[in-house]
Amino acid sequence: MTHTQDTTNGPAGSPDPATLPAPVGSAEAEQKRKAARARTGKARFVDFLESYALLVILVVIALFFCFWSETSSTFPTLANMRILLASQAVIGVISLGTLLPLLCQEFDLSVGNIAGLSAIMVAASVSSNGSVLGAVAIVLAIGVVIGGANALIVTRLHVNGVITTLGMSTILGGIILQRTGGLAPASNIPQSLTNFGTGLVAGVPVIFITLLVIAAITYFVLNHTSLGRQIYAVGSNMDAAKLVGLRTDGLRAATFVVGALLCALGGLLYVSRAGGASPNVGATFLLPAFAAAFLSAASVRPGRFNVWGTIIAVYFLAVLNNGLSLAGVDPYVNDYVNGGALIAGVALATVLYRRRTT
Amino acid sequence: MNDQTATNLTEVEQARKVALAVQDVSKTYGATRALDRVSLEVTTGAIHGLMGGNGSGKSTLIKMLAGVVTPDEGKLSLKGEWIDARSHTPARAKASGLHFVHQQNSTFPDLTVAENLALGRGFESTAVKSINWKAQKARARKVLDRFEIDVAADTHLVRLSPAAQMMVAIARALQDQDHTDERGVLVLDEPTASLPKHEVDVLLTALRRYAADGQTIIYVSHRLEEVTAITNEVTVLRNGCVASRLTGAEISHDTLVAGITGSSSSSQNFGSRRSADAIASRVHLSQGAGFRETALTLSRRTSDGLSDEMLLVRAGEIVGIAGLLGSGRSRMLKQIFGATPRDEFDVTVRSGTVPSSDMRTAMKRGLAFVPENRLREAALPELSIAENLSITSLSEHSRAGWIRPARERMAAQHLINEFGVRAPSTSAPLTALSGGNQQKVILARWLQRRPDVLLLDEPTQGVDIGARNEIHDLVRAAASAGTAVLVVSSDFGELAALAQRAVVISGGEVVDSVDGPLTEDILNDTVYAQEKAL
Secondary structure (H helix, E strand, O other): OHHHHHHHHOOOOOOOOOOOOOOOOOHHHHHHHHHHHHHHHHHHHHHHHHHHHHHHHHHHHHHHHHHOOOOOOOOOOHHHHHHHHHHHHHHHHHHHHHHHHHHOOOOOOOHHHHHHHHHHHHHHHHHHHOOHHHHHHHHHHHHHHHHHHHHHHHHOOOOOHHHHHHHHHHHHHHHHHHHHOOOOOOOOOOHHHHHHHHOEEOOEEHHHHHHHHHHHHHHHHHHHEHHHHHHHHHHHOHHHHHHOOOOHHHHHHHHHHHHHHHHHHHHHHHHHHHOOOOOOHHHHHHHHHHHHHHHHHHOOOOOOOOHHHHHHHHHHHHHHHHHHHHOOOOOHHHHHHHHHHHHHHHHHHHHHHHHHHO | OHHHHHHHHHHHHHHHOEEEEEEEEEEEEOOEEEEEEEEEEEEOOOEEEEEEOOOOOHHHHHHHHHOOOOOOEEEEEEOOEEEEHHHOOHHHHHHOOEEEEEOOOOOOOOOEHHHHHHOOOOOOEOOOOOEOHHHHHHHHHHHHHHOOOOOOOOOEHHHOOHHHHHHHHHHHHHOOOOOHHHOOEEEEEOOOOOOOHHHHHHHHHHHHHHHHOOOEEEEEOOOHHHHHHHOOEEEEEEOOEEEEEEEHHHOOHHHHHHHHHOOHHHOOOHHHHHHHHHHHHHHHHHHHHOOOOEEEEEEEEOOOOOEEEEEEEEOOOEEEEEOOOOOOHHHHHHHHHOOOOOOOEEEEEOOEEEOOOOHHHHHHOOEEEEOOOHHHHOOOOOOEHHHHHHHHHHHHHEEOOEEOHHHHHHHHHHHHHHOOOOOOOOOOEHHHOOHHHHHHHHHHHHHOOOOOEEEEEOOOOOOOHHHHHHHHHHHHHHHHOOOEEEEEOOOHHHHHHHOOEEEEEEOOEEEEEEOOOOOHHHHHHHHHHHHHHO
């Protein structure tokens, strides 16, 4: 009792081992600083492992398929590598479109069908008039109108984002069915567009380079601009973000609109690569895009959804699926992989988030 | 020796019929003695008031009774059987008939009265285990009749008055004790904190009726008027010790205040003793520096279109807002900043008027707001310390929207040094820091903007004593640099240590002010005097 009185009245308070050293210059402080440095050395290694584990696993799996007898003749070929890089560019762009709202803790379940609608409308448009500029206009219109509608419903009517975008996705599915009658439209895609989708620059697919450029722009906006910082702040704690004067509704709306634009662009890229569009393609985008966006929180910047983590995750899933297909496993195995990856991604993101915040 | 006293007490108990007794219970948290050999006896069928200021140990004692907090030592008697208080558990509390109803009550507003009564007890079910709604409703009606609550069983709780909601919560806690001799003890923790005046009367009438019916009640409140009106016996705690025990006619406003605040001259309180020196030095400072300019004015709009000055804070001044729980003190700060809409009063600062519900303009006008709940309303948990600091000043750290990382890092390092934040690095997440250091980051986040007016809500809640003093020093430094500070704290010791003067808030209105040197006792007296006047 008397002891406690003394410490509360003492000028410096009791030395608490839980708090970091306060006095500067003393021998004790020097010692503690050294200990702290040693800790950071070890922590840095753990950080590195945490940050690049997915990349390491990606390389290990790729090497495995290179040497496994089932795939050693088909997987490590230039043709296969190009297919892998090019085919996943579409998913990559849509994953980035999924990532943006996710940064604000919003789920956009309409990403797949936005890309799907964009694909069939672009295919129909370019087939009839051959104008690539018209296709770009369609992409912009779809992104702004559908993304804007999602944003308004979520931020103005305060409807839960999952419900809003699930409803929107279903409506878009209806529009796709109405416009196509369930059949792939006869397409006559102009050469200029298909050249873009299948072309190579220095042996690398143009469409993959496009993905890298889009990812780089997204990365710089998110991590090096005031706007990106504000988006991360909203995702971290919306109430706190509001109380430091951020326009939280505007920021959430922006991620929905830009996310939808990226998805619509994904639809255009799909047409350029596949030379047409089928009414069912949208549904096949949704799950891999979400799996990749969630897995991003398990790499590069653990605990935070991020751009390069998303790209790594897209190719991690692709290599796994591609290798298994080449080995001749039944197609349903891919569903196991994608579904499992989505759950694992969410679980890892949760665990890493907790580790960073508690 | 302990056995000896225990036997003696048991004899007394038989004579007076003691429903619940606590003997020599102590609890220490770190350097704080929350309970120091506290004993308590509650007579069967009585309404026993439990009073004490903030930090008196009141809530620790309640948590101990609930079995949530394990004391360091002491004994506990329920239904006449003594046990070691350390072995008390929530399950045991429930088994021995202790029922708790908290102020933030655990009822479900969107469910019906019948559903609320059934939750936590079990639903009436049919042969196939589905809920038998008819039986359920009938049972609810019976309970409502017994507790004389005049509402329909299928009304949604949210539609009831606050007093009726509280009574449903009480009925739910007590519904299973049917026989008079099996009565347990009902513990009500600040049941009226959020009730308007006329609702309080409804609730108190009901409680009197239950007590007359033989129900033992422990009534925890800081409202003197209610305690004098309703209780038969009172235990007052101060600084973790029993300050006084009162029964019957001894219970009055004056005896209660004397118990709560103690004799002012011999006060051992840390905060008030510090404050005398601090005030002396600060009065000197603010006068010397010549900060006499008005920085913040709150004025109420009167019916005839004129405005009536409510509160005025000068540059360099620290003004405290004192008030009881539910007085609207936190709400007032949020209204000033624009986080909560206001139409009762206007806010004017040096650069103009501050519109309602517009935090961005408030910030531009030089206001800064450190909210009460750091975790929920201020922290960006997984963002780095540098990012948490720069969020209020992004334009300072960027050119044409592009953040300049080196500049941001340097500014963060500078702030960390200036505010004495103990942090491994500027890139560590905010949650790597202790509570006190997190709070310093939040404070630095706002003070780097050199605000004209700083609004602080519970600036040192959940912060250890060392960090608390450092935060106080930082606030004083900001004030002496010309910032006007308005601080809300439920810890009057803190207000006394920090503020030069204080206003008292009740029902969202400024009702009194203390201009002289502040001490914890003066604040307690003024606030409780106000409570009596209402």
